[in-house]
Amino acid sequence: MTTSSPANQHINLGPAESFPVGRVRIVMAGPREIGVVRRADGRVDAVRNWCPHKGAPICKGPLTGTMLPGEPGTLTWGRDGEILRCPWHGFEFEIATGARSYSDSRMHLRVYPARIENGEIWVDLSPRRA
Amino acid sequence: MNIEAPQSKAMRAASDAGTTIVDCDVHPVVPGGLVPLYPLMPKAWVERFRMKTERAPNILPLTFRFEHPSGSAARHDAATPSGGPAGSDPEYMRKDLLDAHDISLAVLTSLQAGQMGTVISGPDESAVICAAYNDHFLDVWPLKTEKRLRLAMTVTAQDPQAAAAEIRRIGKRPEVCAVYLPLINILMGNRYYEPIYKEAANHGLPILLHVTGTDSVHYGAPNQAGGFPENYPERYVSLAQIGEANLTSLCFSGVFEKFPTLKFLFVEYSFAWAVPLMWRINRTWESLRYDVPWVKRPPREYVSERVRFSTQPLDEPDNPEHLKQLINMLGPEHLVFTTDYPHWDNDFPAMSLLMLDKAVRRQILGENALKVLRT
Numbered sequence A: 001m002t003t004s005s006p007a008n009q010h011i012n013l014g015p016a017e018s019f020p021v022g023r024v025r026i027v028m029a030g031p032r033e034i035g036v037v038r039r040a041d042g043r044v045d046a047v048r049n050w051c052p053h054k055g056a057p058i059c060k061g062p063l064t065g066t067m068l069p070g071e072p073g074t075l076t077w078g079r080d081g082e083i084l085r086c087p088w089h090g091f092e093f094e095i096a097t098g099a100r101s102y103s104d105s106r107m108h109l110r111v112y113p114a115r116i117e118n119g120e121i122w123v124d125l126s127p128r129r130a
Numbered sequence B: 001m002n003i004e005a006p007q008s009k010a011m012r013a014a015s016d017a018g019t020t021i022v023d024c025d026v027h028p029v030v031p032g033g034l035v036p037l038y039p040l041m042p043k044a045w046v047e048r049f050r051m052k053t054e055r056a057p058n059i060l061p062l063t064f065r066f067e068h069p070s071g072s073a074a075r076h077d078a079a080t081p082s083g084g085p086a087g088s089d090p091e092y093m094r095k096d097l098l099d100a101h102d103i104s105l106a107v108l109t110s111l112q113a114g115q116m117g118t119v120i121s122g123p124d125e126s127a128v129i130c131a132a133y134n135d136h137f138l139d140v141w142p143l144k145t146e147k148r149l150r151l152a153m154t155v156t157a158q159d160p161q162a163a164a165a166e167i168r169r170i171g172k173r174p175e176v177c178a179v180y181l182p183l184i185n186i187l188m189g190n191r192y193y194e195p196i197y198k199e200a201a202n203h204g205l206p207i208l209l210h211v212t213g214t215d216s217v218h219y220g221a222p223n224q225a226g227g228f229p230e231n232y233p234e235r236y237v238s239l240a241q242i243g244e245a246n247l248t249s250l251c252f253s254g255v256f257e258k259f260p261t262l263k264f265l266f267v268e269y270s271f272a273w274a275v276p277l278m279w280r281i282n283r284t285w286e287s288l289r290y291d292v293p294w295v296k297r298p299p300r301e302y303v304s305e306r307v308r309f310s311t312q313p314l315d316e317p318d319n320p321e322h323l324k325q326l327i328n329m330l331g332p333e334h335l336v337f338t339t340d341y342p343h344w345d346n347d348f349p350a351m352s353l354l355m356l357d358k359a360v361r362r363q364i365l366g367e368n369a370l371k372v373l374r375t
Helices: B005-014 B035-040 B043-053 B090-099 B111-120 B123-140 B160-170 B191-202 B232-238 B240-253 B274-291 B299-306 B320-330 B358-372
Strands: A010-015 A024-029 A032-038 A044-048 A063-067 A077-085 A092-094 A114-117 A120-124 B021-026 B103-108 B149-154 B176-180 B207-210 B264-267 B307-310
Touching: A010 A024, A032 A120, A044 A114, A044 A120, B021 B090, B021 B264, B021 B358, B035 B043, B035 B123, B043 B123, B090 B103, B090 B149, B103 B358, B111 B123, B111 B149, B111 B176, B123 B149, B123 B160, B149 B160, B160 B191, B191 B207, B232 B240, B240 B264, B240 B274, B240 B299, B240 B307, B274 B299, B274 B320, B299 B307, B307 B358
Parallel strands: B021 B103, B103 B149, B149 B176, B176 B207, B207 B264, B264 B307
Antiparallel strands: A010 A120, A024 A032, A032 A044, A063 A077, A077 A092, A114 A120
């Protein structure tokens, strides 16, 4: 159940407590299927459940870290909980910004501004300003 | 709340209305190792397999080196509602693949059977196991009622006479649309395979090739050129070499003349490589035809008539027009559409080949396959 403010596309997703900390929960926000992550510090990430590569339900992939670029033969793990990896072709995106960190690809995950207000999560589905 | 529906609807809306979509590469799975196949095997073979497997944790050991980086080539999000492996529930496959993507006909190719049919098991074992997998899909899966699902029956490559006998046993069944030949390290132009080609041709069935997972992994399987790859991406990218080597072998061996009606489907080797390869094959034939006089016509003519390549895994140049140009160079009549469901590197119709003209897209999505499969 979501409610929205008629003046804009700010949508109330319900009590913040219903969203587990550090894990993706998939919900409907008006017409959009989105994945929402509540952070321990109170931040909220919200992304469209649609991989811009081939349309996969990307929020069904793991919210994870990744191997940081490094020298041949070395592995360095980092960015735990910041990376959403598509369950189909493995494309990785920063969940906070929607960017592909280590690629020059112009592909971008759709992210929505989201916040906690009075214990409830709100997401803004307004079109992006240029 | 059903969170699947909007996604599927959006994808359907993006697909071409009225287009017949044929998916030439779908992988069904039988969970539980060989145990579910035991009712379909002679008692002595059940005892053989029971003794060999009951204390082993896994009947299909892959090398750790080439395991998929995420732990499985099967999509995590395609696991069945009951938590079974992706591809193991025909009802869910119906909903998640056929209905969701408006697919009119899907070719089931069992990689479990394929791995056994190539080198994981011995020659006699592989014939028994392939037959049991075939019977499982023909009689336990709902192929008699779900006409959108058709089987590429698996034959063992280790015993061509047994493979031919298997085609005679079930090759007339209407649910069978192709013969899946999981290759060993003998090129396809070799006369070794002729009993299989003969029987497939007698039954009007095309030979379907598909990477098996044993390639460059197990002794006796086809090897990639130049040396041993070090990791999954390296091996994955160079798997097309096996397609190249076998197409070249077919072109110069005379197989097309010996079996003038037999057709071949190269699945999951993709196709970009075929463009320069056919240039080179033809150019070489023009110069050196006298060395292979049984190749009576330019090789491109045989290929044009009787070889088809799968679209998946689609190459994705930065400029999609380049792929369109490549398809035009190859000739779109050579391509059949494949999703590779439920594997990670899939291509689904609503998001694939959108740069093509509608008529060409329709040809690749369905029409070409209907001319090569036995339907």
